[in-house]
Amino acid sequence: MEAKKARGDIILYSVLSVVGIIFYVFIIPGQIYLSKTASAEAFSPDTFPNAVTILFVIASLCGLALAIYRYRKAVQLEGKPQKDTTPRTRREIVGAFMPFIVFALVLLYVILFMYVGFIPATVIVPPVILFVIGCRKWHYYPIYYAFAALMYLLFRYILLVPIR
């Protein structure tokens, strides 16, 4: 178990180290334009982001070294990690993807809000989320609509948010 965890951490820290280096080499110079006055200063606008990114890369590399050490130690104790062969139900397999499905639906909700307006988007998407996560009790849907209507009235007419 520990070996599997440590192996996951090796991958994770490697990815973070690479991301940190890419950020330092490409993103920071590309996204912070330094004027002549600014670049002449000892503490220019890119000093702080650079310092924090270096800290990020160092921490990732430390994590990587630690994960490699943990992996070796765990392999010595319990052997190489085995593939998980526990049979999983269809519901469990789909369940693993559920956060991403819901995330995609929330994204769709905001895009619809942007293009067709708040009311149509709210009528369509959140009930789909409710359905997708497995709710088959019909009376939950009117409860949701009542809540959404209440929130709309609160934001639109009491808090005066120009939501359309």
Added chain:
Amino acid sequence: MLEIVQSIFTVNNLLMMNVGVAVGIMIGAMPGLSVAFAVTVLMTMTFHMESLPAMYLMLGAYCGGLYGGSITATLINTPGTANAVCTALEGYPLARKGRAGDALRCALVASTIGGLFSCFLLMFFAPQLAKIILKIGSPEYFALCTFGIAAAIGLEGNNLNNVIKGVLSAAFGLILSCVGADPVFGTNRFSFGSYYMLSGIQVVSSMLGAYALCQVLVNCRDVYVKGDESLKVPPVTKATLKFKDIMKHWKLILKSSIIGGIVGAVPGTGGAESAMIAYNEAKRVSKHPEEFGNGSIEGILAAESANNATSGGAMIPMLTLGIPGDTVMAILLSALTMQGITPGANLFSSGSFWVYAVMGGLFLINLFMLLQGSLCINLFAQVSKIPQSIMTPCIVVMCVMGSFAINNNIFECFVMIAFGIIGFFMKKFGFPVTPLCIALVLGKLFETNLRRSLILSKGNPFVFFTRPISCGILILAVFMLFFPIISNMRANKKKGKEQEKA
């Protein structure tokens, strides 16, 4: 003084306090939803309110949420929030003996006394601290920011791997705080050509994503796999213990409140830690330690008074230094800033109206909590029956509406969604979210004071170590970062030795 009292006792303020407390208790009573969630969600409704009722609404939710966790902890052995873990250890066995009413009354009275005590602590210590703060300079402020971030990392890290993950999380937060115009030259940083990115990342929308939407993404898997069953909550039995019976333990309540207040004032700690310390201390000095774990009234009183006493304690560094001790304080700090109020020593020197209004409000909120808890406990217990599935779309709508309301533009909704998925992956890979949020809030202050210190010292980085206060704070920060690892290693060694002996 009269002006402050008059401004507190308006219908709108009193209503907001009560609404905040009720919503806080309800959300606190729902397993899986935290106090931070309650405050974040309510904050979305405050952007268009006046500052005082807005603050009372959130403070009410904070105090109510701290208490609300004890309801499900007692009735179904499921702490609504992490603060109520110790309460569950004693409350549930009492409920099984048919004394749920007694357990809940003890929790309510202790919570109220803890909360009231913390108000006095805030009233006494905050102005004194503010006087000292006025005398410190940029290096000390930088050291304080470092301390706040280090404490948030140390809180989550009981081994080296977790500390590294905390550092990465905080570094990510600091990088995100750089988005927008540079504070000195006004240079655009990481705007990626977007007009909206020029003003930086709004802390509110990021927190809505990292706490509220992320919770939806985490819970939806369980709802789908385990099905949609509501919790079976037993009815609350009538309490037989009277107020004077509870007050026989006044020394214990006072001691636990002091522990809660002090622990709460230390950045990086919160209700869960103070409850645990007070609970262990109560067990250590108790005349009946055998009752602990089997339904001890003393255990409930200690844990609940301590966790509610953190509310005022945690506000001391937030109001005086502008440094949030935990996530809820980070949210309150950003809410204050959005209302145009800048916490810090100047808040105390410029009339202090706002500070005393907050203190007075906190006092009243605790009294309302006692009132609502006494009258509506059965109703609050029933709220925890609300199934997660119906909560999911409702939270999504609240998140989208709330993030839109920040600046009345859809861009904030996308920021909220981005932080939702970031928070989800962080949780999945074991990265703590608190250091990210604290670093995001403190980032600008951190950078400005670092820059100012280096400019004043002509680029000498040792300026932080040559000044005694900043050096002392930095040493404390290192201690906070590694103390959990050291104490964990010592505990493991001790355990190993005991096992060898056995």
